[in-house]
Amino acid sequence: MAKKTISMRRDSHEESAAVIEEAQAVEQTEAEAILSEAQAEPLPAAVKKPSAGSTFAGAMKRGVILENPVLRLVLGTCPTLATTTAASNAIGMGIAATLVLICSNTVISLLRNIIPDKVRIPAYITIIASFVSIVQMLVKAFAPALDESLGIYLPLIVVNCIILGRAEMYASKHAPALSALDGLAMGVGFTTALLCMGTIREVLGAGSLFGAKLPILSGQPILFFSLAPGGFFVFGMLIAAANKLSKKNNLPVRNGCGDCPAAATCSLSGKGGCK
Amino acid sequence: MNMFRMIVTIILAGILTNNYVLSKFLGICPFLGVSKKLDTAMGMSAAVIFVMVLSTAVTYPIQRFVLEALGLEYLQTIVFILIIAALVQLVEIVLKKYIPALHASLGVYLPLITTNCAVLGCAILVTEDYSSGAYGFGEGYVYALSCAFGSGVGFLVAMAIFAGVRKRMESCDIPETLKGLPITLVAASLVAMSFLGFAGVVHM
Numbered sequence: 001m002a003k004k005t006i007s008m009r010r011d012s013h014e015e016s017a018a019v020i021e022e023a024q025a026v027e028q029t030e031a032e033a034i035l036s037e038a039q040a041e042p043l044p045a046a047v048k049k050p051s052a053g054s055t056f057a058g059a060m061k062r063g064v065i066l067e068n069p070v071l072r073l074v075l076g077t078c079p080t081l082a083t084t085t086a087a088s089n090a091i092g093m094g095i096a097a098t099l100v101l102i103c104s105n106t107v108i109s110l111l112r113n114i115i116p117d118k119v120r121i122p123a124y125i126t127i128i129a130s131f132v133s134i135v136q137m138l139v140k141a142f143a144p145a146l147d148e149s150l151g152i153y154l155p156l157i158v159v160n161c162i163i164l165g166r167a168e169m170y171a172s173k174h175a176p177a178l179s180a181l182d183g184l185a186m187g188v189g190f191t192t193a194l195l196c197m198g199t200i201r202e203v204l205g206a207g208s209l210f211g212a213k214l215p216i217l218s219g220q221p222i223l224f225f226s227l228a229p230g231g232f233f234v235f236g237m238l239i240a241a242a243n244k245l246s247k248k249n250n251l252p253v254r255n256g257c258g259d260c261p262a263a264a265t266c267s268l269s270g271k272g273g274c275k
Numbered sequence: 276m277n278m279f280r281m282i283v284t285i286i287l288a289g290i291l292t293n294n295y296v297l298s299k300f301l302g303i304c305p306f307l308g309v310s311k312k313l314d315t316a317m318g319m320s321a322a323v324i325f326v327m328v329l330s331t332a333v334t335y336p337i338q339r340f341v342l343e344a345l346g347l348e349y350l351q352t353i354v355f356i357l358i359i360a361a362l363v364q365l366v367e368i369v370l371k372k373y374i375p376a377l378h379a380s381l382g383v384y385l386p387l388i389t390t391n392c393a394v395l396g397c398a399i400l401v402t403e404d405y406s407s408g409a410y411g412f413g414e415g416y417v418y419a420l421s422c423a424f425g426s427g428v429g430f431l432v433a434m435a436i437f438a439g440v441r442k443r444m445e446s447c448d449i450p451e452t453l454k455g456l457p458i459t460l461v462a463a464s465l466v467a468m469s470f471l472g473f474a475g476v477v478h479m
Contacts, residue, residue, distance in 0.1 A: 075304075125390075132352055152396055155352045155399060156392050159356065228300070228471070229467040233461055236461045
């Protein structure tokens with residue numbers, strides 16, 4: 001009797017182990033299917049047509065609305081959260097990043113046939129770092145107040161995912177003029193998103209707009225919005241709004257590694273992504 | 276304040292009051308991306324601590340003895356980022372060859388950390404906080420390393436807490452608009468708010 005129960009228990013153990021294995025295998029294949037589906041998924045027509053990307057209006061629409069680097073691609077989150085305590089800082093950061101983006105996109109696109117594939121990431125980083133140093137010196141000389149308020153985030157533009165991501169995804173494959181246009185579009189999108197966040201946080205958190213005190217709000221500012229938690233909160237709400245708008249217009253909500261610009265260099269992309 | 280007390284203060288400040296993720300907004304991308312499961316979060320944090328301490332150990336002397344001695348401070352950004360990128364690449368190769376077990380668990384995250392704000396941010400911040408004007412090299416070096424270590428541990432604490440929060444959120448009923456990243460950010464905002472309570476606890 002005992003032997004029978006033991007063997008029954010062993011069988012059910014094996015059975016459940018087999019079931020678990022099967023479930024894992026199904027999960028694995030499902031995950032792979034989803035991944036390959038996401039990668040093979042055709043982009044919405046407005047983004048896919050080459051003419052839409054190469055006209056000025058098309059590129060700007062793509063950079064600001066359809067593929068906004070902050071709200072849709074969710075890149076460059078660190079400066080978004082840190083520099084948006086005041087709207088003027090937000091604009092300053094946006095303009096600095098746009099300058100670097102345009103210049104580095106152009107140069108990388110000009111050199112795209114010369115840089116060997118193996119050393120392309122260090123080469124991109126060198127080019128981007130040079131432009132960041134130039135912008136740093138320009139800001140220090142002509143806008144020292146902005147330099148004070150941006151602090152460490154000005155040199156940190158060099159590791160901004162947007163710039164490296166666009167260099168990898170776009171500038172290395174397209175002509176200089178198109179790359180510069182793409183840089184401008186992405187930069188304007190970045191600045192717009194930053195300006196949105198900066199305005200909300202400054203108006204609610206300090207009761208002023210670009211330094212000018214507002215009538216009722218400056219009497220009772222909600223300090224929460226100027227501090228760290230407020231940054232996360234406003235960013236979350238903005239992404240929720242962007243998601244809602246994109247669902248209404250049937251744009252894909254970004255998921256998985258197929259959309260991530262770093263997918264080519266990321267070692268997690270083969271293993272189901274970092275999410 | 277003697278050195279030991281200063282080191283402990285710096286480490287505690289790095290974890291509680293100057294938390295890199297929750298107060299300084301450095302290293303947000305891995306914070307939001309890799310914190311879904313506790314073991315990946317821990318792996319990422321261990322890699323971040325390792326790279327942060329190593330990079331500071333290399334960049335701080337270079338700032339003192341090369342950049343400042345030759346008057347080349349304006350090259351700080353370029354030199355630092357290239358050193359960090361090269362260092363991480365070297366570490367990956369060495370780990371792969373000599374400690375394959377460690378490479379299997381940490382190696383995946385190393386390329387993600389190269390272009391991470393936290394590492395470059397730490398390298399630049401310690402050269403400003405413990406600059407040659409205020410501290411001699413030996414003293415400043417020890418404080419810089421403890422600052423890097425403390426910030427890394429702060430990153431680990433923030434990741435661990437957040438991984439727990441996200442795990443609890445998985446079983447919650449979330450409105451459709453807020454699903455995914457928005458609710459994650461709201462959760463991060465609440466965790467950051469709790470850390471605000473530590474303000475003033477550590478006097479630097």
